[in-house]
Amino acid sequence: MNRFRNLLGGVFAFLMASGIIGTVTGWIPNFINWITNEEPNVSWTVSPVQGDAPLKVIADTNASDPDGDTLKISWYIDDDLQTEGSNTSHEFNLKTPGQYRLRALVTDGRVIKAVERIQLVTVNRPVIPLESMELDRPYSLEEPEKLVKLPTKIITNGYSLSLTAYQFSGAATTIRAFKEEKALNGKNGGNGRPGTNGQNGGQNPGERGKNGSNGTNGAIGKNSGLISIKAEVINVPLTITNNAQHGGNGSIGGNGGDGGKGGKGKSSKDGIGIGGVGNCERGPGRGGNGGVGGDGGKGGDAGAGGNAGGVTIEASEAKRLEIEALGGKAGQPGAGGTKGKGGNGGDEGNVTKYCRTKDRYGARGADGTAGIKGATANNGVNGQISVRIGSKTYKRENGSLSYP
Structure with missing residues (x-):
């Protein structure tokens, strides 16, 4: 040419x-x-040609004109003019993922068609890998332009969890509210100590049995917090169990102690009848009454079930979802302790061959009262599930949803 x-x-x-x-x-x-006229001689370098968003790309031209004409360089992203002038270097700031056609047009003002140099640059979405975790506070990840690789397990411990990304990927992921599905049970009450026997002689009664202590209440089930997940694509099977904890069982009340046995009456030969000098007419000393049995302890109250937090999911596409948000069930109330038995009456004093009056035994002590059963409690409330995949919305108040 x-x-x-x-x-x-x-x-x-x-x-x-x-x-x-x-x-x-x-x-x-x-x-x-x-x-x-001869067209300009143009070479250029572009670096880098691939990377994560946001990506800074530097283009440098080496341009000269055989005729010594002044050169003008125009810089483009695709067909959008960025700037033009005599600068031989330009910085492109590519903020969003995609493929870009970077262009430099060089002209000396006399050529019919400018000299063009083109370089394709690929901007990737950054990947954020998450490790398996157990939360000790609310957790939020807001990365709507990035890819997030989910771990195999997340335990929220009842705290709220919010995850936003462009796409979620990884192996099958399980998100649970609690490792322990049930709150702690109450501790059983201690048994009452039996009463001591009355001392022999003098109609000494047996000691009352000690009451059993009350059982402690079952712990209340913990509530689970809200779980929210948003993305364009959820490309990982998700199993979300945002169930609240079940309440703990109330414990059993302690048993009442048995009453002590009454003391043995004094012998007639000891000169002690009832209230005076012993003789055959008055007979031997009467035995002491048995001690009253101790009361049984009250059973512990049942722990109420916790309330479940809701689950909200929004995506244009999703692979597979298994979701539960069930309220915890109430625990069982503890039974009351058994009543203590009354102590037996004391034996009558010894008789002689000359004084054989009998049946002067002490009265048996009364039984204690049985402990009452602990109070019942309410079940927790289910969390609301709301899922939007594309243009379809699914809502559940029964605490369970499967998709598709």
């Missing part, structure tokens, strides 16, 4: 020198300049 232009230029120069074509025609010199 350059040889052709030089040849044409030589022909026109000859014609002008020979006077065949007059110099008064102004377009002829300009035409000759165009014919003889």
